[in-house]
Amino acid sequence: MLAFLYAIWRDARYIAxxxxxxxxxxxxxxxxxxxPARRIARLAGAKLVYEVHDLWPLTPIELGGIPKWHPxxxxxxxxxxxxxxxxxxxxxxxxxxxxYMVSKxxxxxxxxxxxxxxxxxxxxxxxxxxDKVAAELNRVRGSGLPIVGYAGSHGLANALDTLLDxxxxxxxxxxxxxxxxxxxxxxxxxxxxxxxIRNITMLTAIPKSAIxxxxxxxxxxxxxxxxxxxxxxxxxxxxxxDYMMAKKPIVMAIEAGNDPVTEAGCGRTVPPEDPAAIxxxxxxxxxxxxxxxxxxxxxxxAFVLENHLYPxxxxxxxxxxxxx
Numbered sequence: 349m350l351a352f353l354y355a356i357w358r359d360a361r362y363i364a365x366x367x368x369x370x371x372x373x374x375x376x377x378x379x380x381x382x383x384p385a386r387r388i389a390r391l392a393g394a395k396l397v398y399e400v401h402d403l404w405p406l407t408p409i410e411l412g413g414i415p416k417w418h419p420x421x422x423x424x425x426x427x428x429x430x431x432x433x434x435x436x437x438x439x440x441x442x443x444x445x446x447x448y449m450v451s452k453x454x455x456x457x458x459x460x461x462x463x464x465x466x467x468x469x470x471x472x473x474x475x476x477x478x479d480k481v482a483a484e485l486n487r488v489r490g491s492g493l494p495i496v497g498y499a500g501s502h503g504l505a506n507a508l509d510t511l512l513d514x515x516x517x518x519x520x521x522x523x524x525x526x527x528x529x530x531x532x533x534x535x536x537x538x539x540x541x542x543x544x545i546r547n548i549t550m551l552t553a554i555p556k557s558a559i560x561x562x563x564x565x566x567x568x569x570x571x572x573x574x575x576x577x578x579x580x581x582x583x584x585x586x587x588x589x590d591y592m593m594a595k596k597p598i599v600m601a602i603e604a605g606n607d608p609v610t611e612a613g614c615g616r617t618v619p620p621e622d623p624a625a626i627x628x629x630x631x632x633x634x635x636x637x638x639x640x641x642x643x644x645x646x647x648x649x650a651f652v653l654e655n656h657l658y659p660x661x662x663x664x665x666x667x668x669x670x671x672x
Contacts, residue, residue, distance in 0.1 A: 349380060356384035364391035371669055374431065375399035378424060382431040395672055398435035403445065403581060404428065410578045411505075429453050436672045439665065443582040444605035460668040464584040465661045466652055471593050474564075475557040481527070485565050488523050488549055494634040495523045496599070497566030499559055500587040502530030507572045510601065512539060512548065513623035514630065519547045522630055524570075527562055529553040563594035567641065568615075568633050572601035575620040579604040592652045595645030597636075599629045614648030 356363075363369075372394050374385035382398055389396040405424040408414045414421055432438060432454035439460050440449070446459050477485070488495060496515075502508055508526070515524040524547060526536075533550070540548050554562060563569065569591040573579065582605040591598050592608075598615030600607075601622065609615045616632060618625035633641060654660070 349378065353380055353384055356381075357387060360384055360387040361391055364388050364394075368392060369394045371395045371397060373397040373399055374435070375401070377402050378404050379427040379431045380424065382427055382434065386434055395436045395669060396434065397437045397439060397669065398431040399439045399441070400445065400449075401441050403442070403448065403578070406448075407578060411576060437668055439668060441584055442605075445581050448581065458672070460664070462661050462664050462668070463656060464586055464589060465656050465658045466589045466593055468653075468657055470557070471560055474560040475555060477558050477561050477565075478554060481551050481554055481562070484549055484551055485525065485562075488525055489565070491523055493521065493523045493547070494567040494630075495525055495565070496568045496570050496630055497563060497596075498524070498526045498528070498570045499554075499562055499590070500528050500571070502526070502528050502533040502536060504532060505574050505576075506530075506532070507574045507601070507621050508532060508536055509539070510572060510621045510623050510626060511570060512536065512543075512545060514626035515548050516543065516545050517623060517627050518631065519545070522547065522568075522634060524548045525551065525566065527551045527554055559590055560594055563591065563596055566596065568630060569594070569596040569598045570601070570626070570630075571598065572626075573604075573620060575603055582606040583608075589652055589656055592648035595642070595649045597633050597641045597644040598648065599626060599633065601626055608651070609648075612648050612651035614644050614651065 369392050372385050372389040374381040386396055405421045409416060409421060429452050432449055432452050435458065437460060438449060438454055438458050439462050441463050443461050446456060449459060450456050498511065500506065511524065529552065537550050540550065571585060571588055579602065583602060588608060592612065592614060598609050600609040600615060600617045601620050603620050607617050609617045616629035618629050
């Protein structure tokens, strides 16, 4: 972080003169980029935008348990407060951050919400699945049971133990296929072996360009997160947008300040880390006719096309800048 900040600060005058930007955007997980970004903006006479992906230092405080008085946290808090006070515009990817940001010094008139987006062109040309993955999916489909799919990171925050617990309780009623990698994958695979959970298939990560092909072969898509107070500000997971674009009914086991699945009417939202609730939601969707599940999927895709395509979001971003 220090090396990057030093390099940008050192080269700020050159960047301002060579690029002559109209707008400088500090877009990063941590807020310290605001300092060199403001230097460039002032040298170029440009507008300064602070774009927030995650709330730092609140994220390492609430998820990592780092105390507020830790020197690193104090440094990050200083930068965050500075960003809210000095930026001409603040763009949040999370929908419910206004009150928090105002409490840190933001003028509410500067706040704008522009969430994560989707590149529609990625959904026009799909790559095939690797041969081994395709063969495993064909084997699973041969059971005749509905397939619940998960595509994404296998990390602690994804609460995948809950999905394993739910799968264990619905053997002979549904299959679960998990694709991806992450620090929890080996442990989860060992759990499947030790507990003989026969209706779970764990496959290695596949190229992003093949994700639409994978999702096309499942019946229900699953996404979950741990129960965390931090999610009160809202969520915007990329994999949720992928599921919606794939026109799949979704089981979302997340408690957050927003609920895209319910808003779009494209599946079931259940409490996080609740295997019984996940089981109930999966079997509820499995009982629907293929036509009814397809209707849910169509609603999800329509929601993304209306609210999350990059041209739509770019227009909102430009309007925010133009109004500053």
